[in-house]
Amino acid sequence: MATRPITRNTVIPGFGPALGYTVFYLSLVVLLPLSALAVKTASLTWGEFLATVAAPRVVASYRVTFGAALAAAGVNAVFGLLVAWVLVRYRLPGKRFIDALVDLPFALPTAVAGITLSSVYAANGWLGQFLEPRGITVAFTPVGIFVAMTFIGLPFVVRTVQPVLEELEEEVEEAAACLGATRWQTFRRVLFPELLPAVLTGFALAFARGVGEYGSIIFIAGNMPMVSEITPLLIITKLEQYDYAGATAIATVMLFFSFLMLLAVNLLQKWSRRHAA
């Protein structure tokens, strides 16, 4: 991942146009909409802004959204690693099929995912009919939000860990074994440090996606104020009242939190890389 110094001649010519294009493209696609967000938000006074983003119902929705997204990303980090491991290290029948299956949450329209999940977990659904009598209600509770976020977040971890695992040579493990390491020691001291940055990246991506997710959650959440209402729903609620500034204010806070989170994960990654080296 070494970057070249700008001045040196590179194999591919045209540094100028390439940089120009990159900056232009990013401005058009990312910066422009984000600055529109900031401009809309700026039409509120500081007091109005605080009153909007710190209202008890909004704060409750942050708790639900970020809490569920963290939990879902955590679960995905563990089980995504497992899935990637199985896909890379074992030969099994229908492996290609399973591999393709992992991408399904990427491709599926999120509303379809939400409707499907709620039909599976509702009291009369395939899984719901077994869970509900045991006192576990998933659909229309915060647990449902967590389930939906787990579903849509899985590919992020698998797809970031997979290539790193493929690069890891089995000889390293064999060498560790020859030197007398137990399986657990090999995993903990040899493999895991190598994988950690990729797992963290996957975790961060899954988390960010979970925070921003709307379509799949709305059908399974129940959407009860103070209990199972996600922040994106409150943004839609504001828009439904033509309160554009209020909607963008909440969106700005979400963006800020997500940015902090991604920053923290980036620092962690850096630290873990140095630690591994």
Add this chain to the structure above:
Amino acid sequence: MKPIKTIAAVAAAFLALAAPLGARAEVSLLNVSYDPTRELYQDFNAAFAAYWKGKGGGPVTVKQSHGGSGKQARAVIDGLEADVVTLALAYDIDEIAGKAKLIPANWQKRLPHNSSPYTSTIVFLVRKGNPRNIRDWNDLIRSDVKVITPNPKTSGGARWNYLAAWGYALKQKGGSEATARDFVTRLYKNVPVLDSGARGSTTTFVQRGQGDVLLAWENEAFLAVNELGKDKFQIVVPSVSILAEPPVTVVDKVVDRKGTRTVAEEYLKYLYTPSGQEIAAKNYYRPIDKKVAAKYAAFFPKVRLFTIDDTFGGWQAAQKKHFADGGVFDQIYGPGK
């Protein structure tokens, strides 16, 4: 280079197809509507095209756009080129008039009956045999009844549900603002799921088996019963309900720019003719034409109906008091309640 070539080829093919279509002097209207009118306008557009041709007009195609009423209004405000809007509540059209100035403020006076060519009301959908014995609004606040209704903050249809319940309580003996508020609070305590839209609530009730009663527009309730089986659900009509008036209007700035004002105005007027009224009735909207209404009287049981204007002082007032941030609905769900 290959994908670029492919894209260019596809684009060229589209242009070649589109050019002759544009060359013909065909008038095209865009009707921006809300979700449950899809079937209604499919029928109506075909009838209008034939009628317009019969009057010596050219070929006319009407494109439809459906979605949540508020979302559709925002799309028009943000530049969707709607010739006519046919939305779920006057409040949404008021916002198009106020925010984007595409329509004059007095738009609702331009067509008869508050610009609502058809009406509807709020009824109950219950499971076949009515196992919980739900007869009227009072039954909805019983502790053994679970009610499914969407969130009035995100769904225009849900606002009619809420106001219907409020109006019922208000019109009881000894009814007052305080009793109405108490009634609505108790009703929403019985709501286990607040979907973001009316179709979502129908799914929650019908497919997921949640709740004992669904608050629904009459036409949606009819559709649900017909599509999903008369052996599973039945409609209960309460003693009192609200007169839901979905309004229509021409979007002046757009039709003047596109030169489609005449056709667009004729289109809306045709809704008020006996044939337009027949189509509305067949799609389970209550016709306002007395003759057509009499013909379909068996469909639509008599209900005591109150209007939003006489009970709530119009949409702007109702919106501000009940559904705006910090309004009555928010207070019902406020922290510590």
